[in-house]
Amino acid sequence: MSPVDPVGRSAGTLTDQARGLLRDERVATRSGWLQAVHPIVKLLGIVALIAVTVPFDTPGPPAAMLGLTIGLAVLSRVPLATHALRTGVPMAVSLVIVAPQAVLLPGAPLLGPVTVPGISYAATFTLRVGASVSLLGLLLSTTRFASLLGALRTLRVPQTAVALLAITYRHLLVVFEELSRLVLARRSRRVRSATLRESWLEAGSLLGTFLLGALDRGERVGRAARSRGGTAGRGYPRQRAVGLRDAAFAFVVFATVAAGVLWP
Amino acid sequence: MHIPDGYLDLWIAALVGLASIAVLAIAVRRSAGALDGPRAPLLGVTAAAIFAAQMLNLPIPGGTSVHFVGGAFAAILLGPHLAALAMTAVVAIQALVFGDGGLVVLGGNVFSMAVVEVYVGYAVYRVVRPYHKPAAVFAAGWAGISVAALTAAIMLGASEAFAYEVTTVLAIMGGWHILLGIAEGAITLLAYEFVAETRPDLLADRSPTIDSRRLLRRGTAVVGGLVVLSPAFAWGAQQVNYTEPLEHAAATTGATAHAVRTLPSLLPDYGIAGVDPYVGTLVSGLVGATLVLVIGWLAGRPLIPDSEPR
Amino acid sequence: MAVNALTARDLSFGYPDGTAALDGLDLTIEAGERVAILGPNGAGKSTLLSLLAGLREPAGGEVSYFETGKSADDLRDRIAHCPQAPVDYLFNATVREDLEYGPAQLGIDRREAEERVDALAAEFALEGLLDKPPFRLSGGEQRRAALAAALSVEPDLLLLDEPVADVDAGHRETVLDALDRRTEAGMTLVVSTPDADLVPQVAHRVVVLDRAGSIVRDGPVRDVLTDGDLLRDVGVSPPQLVEAFQRAELDNPPLTVTDAVERLRDLDDC
Numbered sequence: 085m086s087p088v089d090p091v092g093r094s095a096g097t098l099t100d101q102a103r104g105l106l107r108d109e110r111v112a113t114r115s116g117w118l119q120a121v122h123p124i125v126k127l128l129g130i131v132a133l134i135a136v137t138v139p140f141d142t143p144g145p146p147a148a149m150l151g152l153t154i155g156l157a158v159l160s161r162v163p164l165a166t167h168a169l170r171t172g173v174p175m176a177v178s179l180v181i182v183a184p185q186a187v188l189l190p191g192a193p194l195l196g197p198v199t200v201p202g203i204s205y206a207a208t209f210t211l212r213v214g215a216s217v218s219l220l221g222l223l224l225s226t227t228r229f230a231s232l233l234g235a236l237r238t239l240r241v242p243q244t245a246v247a248l249l250a251i252t253y254r255h256l257l258v259v260f261e262e263l264s265r266l267v268l269a270r271r272s273r274r275v276r277s278a279t280l281r282e283s284w285l286e287a288g289s290l291l292g293t294f295l296l297g298a299l300d301r302g303e304r305v306g307r308a309a310r311s312r313g314g315t316a317g318r319g320y321p322r323q324r325a326v327g328l329r330d331a332a333f334a335f336v337v338f339a340t341v342a343a344g345v346l347w348p
Numbered sequence: 349m350h351i352p353d354g355y356l357d358l359w360i361a362a363l364v365g366l367a368s369i370a371v372l373a374i375a376v377r378r379s380a381g382a383l384d385g386p387r388a389p390l391l392g393v394t395a396a397a398i399f400a401a402q403m404l405n406l407p408i409p410g411g412t413s414v415h416f417v418g419g420a421f422a423a424i425l426l427g428p429h430l431a432a433l434a435m436t437a438v439v440a441i442q443a444l445v446f447g448d449g450g451l452v453v454l455g456g457n458v459f460s461m462a463v464v465e466v467y468v469g470y471a472v473y474r475v476v477r478p479y480h481k482p483a484a485v486f487a488a489g490w491a492g493i494s495v496a497a498l499t500a501a502i503m504l505g506a507s508e509a510f511a512y513e514v515t516t517v518l519a520i521m522g523g524w525h526i527l528l529g530i531a532e533g534a535i536t537l538l539a540y541e542f543v544a545e546t547r548p549d550l551l552a553d554r555s556p557t558i559d560s561r562r563l564l565r566r567g568t569a570v571v572g573g574l575v576v577l578s579p580a581f582a583w584g585a586q587q588v589n590y591t592e593p594l595e596h597a598a599a600t601t602g603a604t605a606h607a608v609r610t611l612p613s614l615l616p617d618y619g620i621a622g623v624d625p626y627v628g629t630l631v632s633g634l635v636g637a638t639l640v641l642v643i644g645w646l647a648g649r650p651l652i653p654d655s656e657p658r
Numbered sequence: 659m660a661v662n663a664l665t666a667r668d669l670s671f672g673y674p675d676g677t678a679a680l681d682g683l684d685l686t687i688e689a690g691e692r693v694a695i696l697g698p699n700g701a702g703k704s705t706l707l708s709l710l711a712g713l714r715e716p717a718g719g720e721v722s723y724f725e726t727g728k729s730a731d732d733l734r735d736r737i738a739h740c741p742q743a744p745v746d747y748l749f750n751a752t753v754r755e756d757l758e759y760g761p762a763q764l765g766i767d768r769r770e771a772e773e774r775v776d777a778l779a780a781e782f783a784l785e786g787l788l789d790k791p792p793f794r795l796s797g798g799e800q801r802r803a804a805l806a807a808a809l810s811v812e813p814d815l816l817l818l819d820e821p822v823a824d825v826d827a828g829h830r831e832t833v834l835d836a837l838d839r840r841t842e843a844g845m846t847l848v849v850s851t852p853d854a855d856l857v858p859q860v861a862h863r864v865v866v867l868d869r870a871g872s873i874v875r876d877g878p879v880r881d882v883l884t885d886g887d888l889l890r891d892v893g894v895s896p897p898q899l900v901e902a903f904q905r906a907e908l909d910n911p912p913l914t915v916t917d918a919v920e921r922l923r924d925l926d927d928c
C-alpha cells in the first residue's frame with residue numbers, strides 16, 4: 085500500500101468530510117445568538133444579506149459585510165479558526181482567479197502595470213466572495229440540517245424534494261463509512277503499489293460495487309418507508325416561539341439590507 | 349465546477365434557477381408516481397452514494413488526481429429524470445451542508461451539474477448506443493462533464509460580476525474540462541462494465557419513451573441552438589458590459605490565449621487566422637471537441653477490463 | 659369463527675437476477691395466531707415476509723388481509739413489518755423521530771404519538787438513546803429500536819424478520835415479553851427464524867420452508883419440532899432440548915426450559 089496512492093487517499097477525504105459534518109452538527113447545538121434564531125428567519129435573512137452584497141462594485145460594502153459576519157460568528161460561538169479557513173480558502177482561490185484583472189483593466193496606473201480600477205475590482209470581487217461564503221458558513225454551522233429542512237417545508241418547498249434531501253443527508257455518513265471501508269479493504273489486500281491501469285480498473289469495479297450496494301440499500305429503505313406509511317415526509321413540527329434573538333437578527337438584516345439598497 | 353456566491357450576477361442566477369426548476373418539474377412529472385412510493389429513498393440513498401463516490405480520487409499521469417462526478421453514470425443507471433433529481437439532491441446537499449457552491453447561485457449549479465450534465469450525458473448515450481455500447485458510455489461521461497463546464501463558463505462569462513469575457517472563460521474552463529472529461533468517460537465506462545457484468549438486469553432497456561432518432565433530432569437541435577447562441581451570448585455580454593471597451597476584450601483574450609498555451613491543448617490559439625474571432629472560437633471548439641472524442645475513444649479502449657475472472 | 663388476518667394464494671416471486679425465491683405458495687393465518695416461519699438461510703423467509711407485507715409485487719398470486727379486499731398500502735395502520743436489517747428500517751435523524759415516523763405518516767395526533775414514544779422507549783429500554791442517530795446504535799439496540807418503531811403504529815398484524823438475531827440474553831426477554839403482551843391483546847404475529855430453539859418462545863404454529871422456498875410442513879409447534887428428521891432434512895437443527903431427550907431415548911421431549919426442568923424432576927423422583 086503506497087501512501088501517495090490517490091485511490092487509497094480517498095478514504096481519508098471521506099473521513100475528513102464526515103468529521104466536518106459532525107463538527108457542524110456539534111456547533112449548531114451550542115447556545116449562541118444565531119443558533120437561537122428561527123431557521124426560517126435565518127435562512128431568509130442570510131439569503132437577503134448575500135443578495136444585497138453581491139451587486140456592489142466597490143470594496144467598502146462587502147468588506148463591511150465580512151466584518152459583520154465575523155461579529156455574528158463571535159456572538160454565536162462559532163470556532164473562529166475553522167470559520168476563517170472555510171472563508172479564507174475560497175477567497176484566496178477567487179483572488180488568484182481575478183488577479184490578472186488588476187493588470188488588464190485600463191485606468192490610472194498604480195504601480196507598474198497594475199491599475200487603480202484593476203486592483204479595486206480584484207479587491208471587490210474577493211471581498212464579495214468572502215462575505216457571501218462567510219454568510220453561508222454561518223448559516224451552516226449554526227443550523228441543524230433537520231431544522232433547515234423544517235424551514236424549507238414551511239416555505240412550501242414540495243414534500244418530495246424535502247424528503248429526498250432528508251434521506252440523502254441521513255445516509256451520508258452511512259455511505260461515507262461504507263465506501264472508505266471498501267477502499268481500505270481493497271488497499272489492504274494489495275502488496276505493491278498499483279500501476280495507473282490497475283488503479284483505474286480497481287476504481288471502476290469499486291465504484292460499481294459501491295453504487296450497486298447503494299441501489300440495493302435504497303430499495304430496502306424504500307420498502308421500510310412504504311411499510312411505515314410512505315415518504316410523504318410528514319413530521320411533528322418542533323414549534324419554537326419567535327423571541328428577542330429572532331427580532332434582533334431580523335433587525336440586523338433589515339438595517340443592513342436597507343443600508344445596502346440606499347448606498348449612494 | 350461549484351460556483352460560489354459572488355461570481356454570478358443575480359439576474360443570471362435567478363434566470364438559470366428558474367430554468368432548473370422548470371426542468372426538474374418536468375422530471376418529476378415524467379417519473380410520475382415513481383417518486384412518492386419507494387423511489388424517494390432509492391434516490392436519496394443513491395444521491396448520498398454519488399456524493400461519496402465523488403471523493404474517490406483517481407491518479408492521472410503527471411502526479412495529480414481527478415475525481416468521479418457521476419452525472420452521466422446516474423443517467424444511464426436510473427434514467428435521465430430520476431438521475432437529474434438525484435444529482436440535484438447531491439448539489440443541494442453540497443451547498444446546504446458543506447458550503448460547496450453558493451446559496452443564491454444554487455439554481456445555477458443545479459442547472460450545470462444536475463440538469464445539463466445528466467441530460468446531455470443521457471442523450472449522447474442514447475444516440476451512440478446503437479452503434480457501439482462502450483463508446484456510448486464513454487462519450488456520455490465525457491460529453492456530460494464537458495458541456496456542463498461549458499454551461500458554467502457561459503454563466504460566468506455572461507456575468508458582469510466576473511470580469512472575464514465569455515470566450516476567455518469558455519476557452520479556459522471548457523478546454524480544461526474537455527480534458528478532464530476523458531477521465532470521467534473512462535471511469536464511467538469502467539463502472540458500467542462492472543454493472544453490466546454483475547447486474548445486467550439493471551441496464552436492461554426500460555421501454556424507452558422516445559426513439560433514438562427523435563432523440564438525435566432533438567439533441568442536435570438543442571446543441572446546435574446552444575452552439576449558435578454562444579457567440580450571441582458573448583456578443584450580448586460585451587454589449588451590456590460597457591465598463592469595458594470592445595477593443596480591450598482583444599487584449600484580454602490575447603492574454604488568455606497565452607495562458608492557455610501552457611496547457612497541453614490541441615488548438616493553442618482557440619482561433620483561426622483570417623477568420624472572425626467568434627466564428628474561429630466556434631470552429632476550433634468543435635474541432636477540438638471532435639478530436640478529444642476520438643482520442644478518448646481510442647484511449648478508453650485498453651481500459652475496458654479483460655474478461656478474465658476477477 | 660375468527661377472521662383470517664392474512665391469506666396468501668399461489669404466491670410466486672423471482673428476483674430480477676433470475677433467482678426463483680418462491681413458487682406457488684399458499685398460507686392462511688387466522689387473526690390472533692402466533693406463527694413462526696422456520697427455514698435455513700436462503701430459504702426465502704425474508705422474501706416471503708416482505709411479500710406478505712405487500713412490499714414487493716408478487717410475480718403471481720395474491721395476498722389479502724383481514725378479509726377486507728384492501729391492499730396492504732391502504733392498511734398500513736394495521737400491518738407492520740420489521741425487516742431483517744434494522745439499519746435500513748431506521749432512516750430518520752434520531753431514534754425519537756424514527757419512533758414518531760409511523761404515527762406521523764398515519765396522521766395520528768401529536769400528543770398521542772408522544773405518549774406512545776415514551777411508553778415504547780420505557781418498554782424497550784431506549785430512554786437514553788432517543789436523541790442519538792440510529793446508525794450509531796449497536797446491533798441489538800438497533801433491533802429493539804426498529805421493533806419499537808414497528809409497534810408505534812399499534813398494528814393488528816406484525817411480521818418480524820429474525821427479531822432477536824443480535825439481541826443479548828437480557829434484552830431478548832424484554833423483546834419476547836413485549837411480543838407476548840401484544841399477542842395476548844389480540845395482535846397476530848408472524849416471526850421468521852432459522853433457529854428452532856426460538857420457535858416455542860414466540861409461536862404456537864410453525865411453517866417450515868425448505869431450501870427451495872416451498873412449505874414442507876405446517877402444524878402445531880410440538881408436532882413439527884419433535885420431527886427431527888424433517889428439520890435436519892431441510893437444514894435446520896432441532897431444538898437442543900428435543901435433541902437431548904431424543905438421544906436419551908425419552909419420549910415426549912419438552913420444548914421449553916421450564917417443561918424440561920419439570921420432566922427432569924419427575925425422572926429423578928422415579
Ligand SMILES: Nc1ncnc2c1ncn2[C@@H]1O[C@H](COP(=O)(O)OP(=O)(O)O)[C@@H](O)[C@H]1O
Nearest residue numbers: 673675677679698699700701702703704705706
Ligand atoms: N436482492 C436480491 N437479489 C437477488 N437474489 C436475492 C435477493 N435477496 C435474496 N435473494 C435470494 O433469494 C433467496 C431467498 O432469500 P431470503 O428471502 O433472504 O432468504 P432467508 O431470509 O430465508 O435467509 C436466496 O437464494 C437469496 O440468495
Ligand SMILES: [Mg+2]
Nearest residue numbers: 703704705742
Ligand atoms: Mg432472511
